[in-house]
Structures are given as C-alpha cells and as structure tokens.
Amino acid sequence: MPRTKKIVQIRKPAPGSFNKHRLAGTLLQAQVAHLQKALVKHHAEVEALLAIDLKEVRTEAEVAEYARRVSGLLHPHHAQPRPT
Amino acid sequence: MSQGLDNLKHLVVLMMENRSFDHMLGDLKSQNPAIDGLTGTESNPDTTGAQVLVFPQADFQHQLDPDPDHHFPAVDYQIFAGQQGPNRQANMQGFVRNYYQQQQDIAQSHKIMYYFLQQKLPVLTGLAKQFAVFNGWFASIPGPTICNRAFAHYGTSFGQVGMDPFYWKNPPLSIYERVLLAKRSAKIYYYDSPSSTMEIVNLLKNQSHIFATFDQFLSDCKSGELPFYSFIEPNYNDHDSSGGAEPASDQHPDHNVQQGEIFMSMVYNAIFDNADLWPSTALLIVYDEHGGIYDHVIPPNCTPDGFTASAQETGTGTPFAFDRLGVRVPAVLVSPWVQKGSVIAGPYAQNGRTFEHACIPATVMKWLLNSFDPQSLSPSDRQKFLSATPREQAADTFLNLLTDDRQPDDDCPYFNVQ
Numbered sequence: 491m492p493r494t495k496k497i498v499q500i501r502k503p504a505p506g507s508f509n510k511h512r513l514a515g516t517l518l519q520a521q522v523a524h525l526q527k528a529l530v531k532h533h534a535e536v537e538a539l540l541a542i543d544l545k546e547v548r549t550e551a552e553v554a555e556y557a558r559r560v561s562g563l564l565h566p567h568h569a570q571p572r573p574t
Numbered sequence: 575m576s577q578g579l580d581n582l583k584h585l586v587v588l589m590m591e592n593r594s595f596d597h598m599l600g601d602l603k604s605q606n607p608a609i610d611g612l613t614g615t616e617s618n619p620d621t622t623g624a625q626v627l628v629f630p631q632a633d634f635q636h637q638l639d640p641d642p643d644h645h646f647p648a649v650d651y652q653i654f655a656g657q658q659g660p661n662r663q664a665n666m667q668g669f670v671r672n673y674y675q676q677q678q679d680i681a682q683s684h685k686i687m688y689y690f691l692q693q694k695l696p697v698l699t700g701l702a703k704q705f706a707v708f709n710g711w712f713a714s715i716p717g718p719t720i721c722n723r724a725f726a727h728y729g730t731s732f733g734q735v736g737m738d739p740f741y742w743k744n745p746p747l748s749i750y751e752r753v754l755l756a757k758r759s760a761k762i763y764y765y766d767s768p769s770s771t772m773e774i775v776n777l778l779k780n781q782s783h784i785f786a787t788f789d790q791f792l793s794d795c796k797s798g799e800l801p802f803y804s805f806i807e808p809n810y811n812d813h814d815s816s817g818g819a820e821p822a823s824d825q826h827p828d829h830n831v832q833q834g835e836i837f838m839s840m841v842y843n844a845i846f847d848n849a850d851l852w853p854s855t856a857l858l859i860v861y862d863e864h865g866g867i868y869d870h871v872i873p874p875n876c877t878p879d880g881f882t883a884s885a886q887e888t889g890t891g892t893p894f895a896f897d898r899l900g901v902r903v904p905a906v907l908v909s910p911w912v913q914k915g916s917v918i919a920g921p922y923a924q925n926g927r928t929f930e931h932a933c934i935p936a937t938v939m940k941w942l943l944n945s946f947d948p949q950s951l952s953p954s955d956r957q958k959f960l961s962a963t964p965r966e967q968a969a970d971t972f973l974n975l976l977t978d979d980r981q982p983d984d985d986c987p988y989f990n991v992q
Contacts, residue, residue, distance in 0.1 A: 492846070492847070492988035493846075493983040493984060494985070494987065494988050496985065496986065496988060497990050498700055498989050498990065499696075499990055500696050500832070500835055500836060500839055500990070500992065501832060501991075503634060503635070503821065503832040503833050507634070507830040508812050508819045508821045510811075510812040510813055510819075512812065512828070515826070516718070516737065517591075517718070517719050517737070517772075517810070517826060518811055520719075520720060520737040521770065521772060521774065521810070524739045524774040525774055527774075528774050528775055531779055
C-alpha cells in the first residue's frame with residue numbers, strides 16, 4: 491500500500507496507439523546506423539581472436555586473458571576486469 | 575549543507591524526448607502566474623501572414639505527424655524566423671512557417687502551436703506542481719537528439735550539431751567514467767534490448783558495463799541498491815516482447831504522450847514505494863530538446879564549450895560556436911526535500927537562473943566533490959577526472975534546491991494506471 495492517500499489516476503492510451511509498422515523517424519534511423527557502426531569494433535575483435543593460434547595460449551594468465559576477451563563479447567555486462 | 579543534501583544518496587535523471595516547455599507545461603501559468611507558461615496571446619505568423627495563437631488542443635498522438643523538423647537549420651528558422659546576418663534578433667516567430675515547409679498544409683502547420691491542458695498530463699504537471707519546476711531549462715544546442723543528449727553525458731557534444739556518432743578519444747570523460755573513478759556507482763538504464771540506447775558509439779561500445787535495463791532499475795529501487803548516479807532512457811519504439819506489446823514511452827512525436835506519462839509514473843512510484851529510498855533520492859525529469867514545437871522564451875547565450883561547427887555542418891551557411899542554447903524544455907526536480915510548489919525563475923527574471931543539459935554532469939560533479947578528494951587519484955586520472963569543458967564549468971547546479979524541510983509522504987502523489 492502506498493504511504494499516501496493522494497492517489498492520482500492516469501489513463502492508458504487508447505487502443506490503436508501501438509503501431510509497430512509505423513515508419514521509423516530520423517532518430518531511430520540514426521540509432522540503427524550507430525548500432526551498425528558499433529559492430530565494427532566487435533568484428534575486428536572476433537577476427538583478432540580467431541586469428542590467435544591456441545597453441546600459443548599456454549599459461550594460465552594467457553588463458554585468462556583469452557577467456558576475458560571472448561567473455562567480453564559473449565557476455566559484456568559481466569566480463570569487465572575486476573576493479574583494482 | 576541542507577538536510578536534504580545530507581540525506582542524498584542517489585541522483586536519477588530521466589530524459590524524455592522532443593517536447594517543448596510551453597507544449598507540456600505552458601497551461602500551468604493559468605494556475606500559478608510564477609510559472610513562465612502561456613497567457614494565450616502568444617502567436618506566430620503562418621504562410622498567409624495570419625497570426626496563429628497558441629491553442630490548448632494538443633492531443634496524445636496522431637497530431638504532430640509528420641514529426642516536426644528539429645535539426646539545426648529548422649530550429650534556427652524557428653528561433654529567428656528566417657532572418658540572416660550578424661544583427662538578426664531571435665523572436666521565436668518561425669515555428670508555424672517552418673512546420674508548413676514539411677507538407678505545405680496550412681491547417682497542419684498551426685498544430686505546432688498546440689499545448690496540453692494540465693489535466694491531460696497528470697503525472698508531469700502533478701510533479702511540477704508538487705515539487706520544483708524550472709522556468710529556464712533549455713536544450714544545450716538548437717538541434718536534434720543525439721548532440722543534446724551528449725551534453726547530459728559529457729558536458730559537450732564535441733562540436734557536433736547533428737545525429738552523427740562521436741569518435742572523440744580525449745577528455746572530457748563521460749560523467750559515468752568520472753563517477754566510477756571516484757569509486758562510486760553509475761548506470762544508464764535503457765528500457766530493453768529492442769529499444770536499446772541512444773548512447774551507442776561512445777558509451778555502449780566502450781563502456782558496456784555501465785548499462786542495465788529498466789527492469790533492473792525497478793529491481794534496484796525495490797532492493798535499495800540504486801547507484802550513486804542513474805540515467806534512464808525510455809522505450810524509443812513500438813515493439814513486441816514475450817510479455818506482449820511494448821509501446822514507445824519516449825513521447826517523441828508521433829508516439830503516445832500518455833504512454834510517456836505512465837513511464838514517468840513507473841519511475842516515480844518505484845522510488846516512492848521504497849520508504850528508505852524516497853528521502854535519499856532526487857529525480858530530475860527533463861526533455862532532450864523541443865522537437866520543433868513552439869515555445870515563447872528566447873534561448874539565452876551561454877559559455878562556449880571550445881568547439882565550433884562549420885557552416886557546412888550547421889547547414890545554415892553560418893558556423894556555430896556553441897554560444898547560445900536551444901529551445902526551452904520541461905524540467906522538474908522531484909524530492910521530498912524540495913519545497914512544495916517551487917518555481918525556479920528563468921534567465922530573464924530578476925535573480926533568475928539558466929539551466930541546460932551540461933548542468934547534469936556539473937551537478938553530479940559538485941555533489942561528488944562533497945565526499946571525494948581527487949587528490950587520491952593518480953595525476954593522470956586526476957587530470958581526466960577534472961576535465962570538464964568550459965561549458966560544464968560554467969553550468970549552474972540544482973541540488974541546492976534540496977532544503978532542510980521534508981514534505982510529508984502522505985502529501986506526495988502516487989500514480990495508479992486505470
């Protein structure tokens with residue numbers, strides 16, 4: 491229960507306001523372009539990771555670094571280095 | 575420091591899309607003359623020369639379609655009514671004629687003068703009346719979304735006046751990076767992955783760890799684990815999800831304004847619902863820019879940020895030195911420590927104040943420096959931490975609106991969707 495009796499009623503939009511087929515405006519078009527540009531970095535990162543000869547990943551530190559980079563791509567919100 | 579500031583642990587900014595102050599809050603002047611809204615006599619000429627008065631007939635949707643132009647050349651026209659040259663004077667007389675250019679439809683062009691009756695926007699107007707409303711909060715640039723939002727994150731747009739992404743590699747750091755350097759927490763909460771974020775190239779690409787979704791915001795409010803600083807993005811598009819239809823809530827024309835009201839109420843209610851969080855949190859609701867919609871207040875000059883956009887980049891034939899602000903937008907500060915019914919005077923009033931989006935990082939930094947000594951950073955981190963642009967350094971801050979007196983909870987609104 492809210493800690494106030496000052497309850498303000500607000501209405502839902504009328505049926506028909508949702509239109510996922512509406513043409514995207516300039517803001518959303520710009521957003522898509524920005525998303526695509528942001529992929530370039532990941533493309534380069536994937537290429538770099540695939541080019542690494544895994545026989546050269548020998549020490550635990552090297553494994554950890556490789557795992558960190560791959561995890562960063564696959565699960566970016568949870569793959570950051572721990573704060574020092 | 576005030577008791578309100580002493581209690582503050584969390585600052586939340588919700589940035590909506592593309593509505594002017596007069597369009598959303600102009601009607602409040604009829605109830606409180608201190609609010610610099612509309613008298614009903616404000617007008618703009620149409621293409622026939624007839625004067626078109628402001629009119630309280632704004633509707634939630636299907637009215638501002640096509641989306642009014644709000645790119646730099648269009649906004650320049652709206653403010654200066656097409657005048658050119660060094661001696662031109664801003665007069666806010668070009669809105670109707672500018673909107674006419676999109677469809678050559680005189681009746682449609684008049685709709686740019688429509689404003690909402692306050693009872694149609696119970697959340698935004700209710701919060702404005704209960705807490706603090708700014709008479710003088712302006713977009714940072716007379717231009718579109720991306721460059722204006724950049725000012726909220728960096729205190730600058732790095733010389734951009736349009737929608738291009740940024741590739742700036744040097745300081746200033748984003749406000750999130752600065753907060754993290756000070757060992758505090760910061761998050762950008764975007765609505766969900768189909769809506770994503772507008773802060774893509776610099777922030778999502780390079781600092782994905784500062785992002786979370788709106789569901790996480792709601793959860794963080796419930797658990798009381800809100801970050802030191804949070805920035806919330808609404809839903810930018812209509813899309814389906816596993817839970818059903820997800821209507822856009824950003825209020826960008828032609829998205830439904832009521833859906834944005836519901837979204838604002840969800841943010842507010844989530845904070846209010848947690849009795850511990852409520853007195854330790856301040857919420858700023860602000861719009862990125864005016865979206866091409868009429869406002870009567872002439873944007874003031876401002877401190878340049880050290881960049882210049884070329885004549886080609888502005889599209890007006892004239893360079894822009896970032897030395898004047900964009901059109902006025904709605905801004906409301908919510909906290910139980912704000913004096914009920916506060917109206918913050920604008921730049922043309924005696925002792926008035928000017929706010930724009932660079933005030934957001936400026937405020938976060940001022941608050942941060944109350945409890946953090948940058949001397950504890952390495953010299954290079956300290957230099958980055960203190961790398962604010964001249965624009966941000968000159969920006970006013972708003973946490974001095976928190977007082978020693980707390981509004982009683984039972985006098986604060988709670989919103990219920992019917």
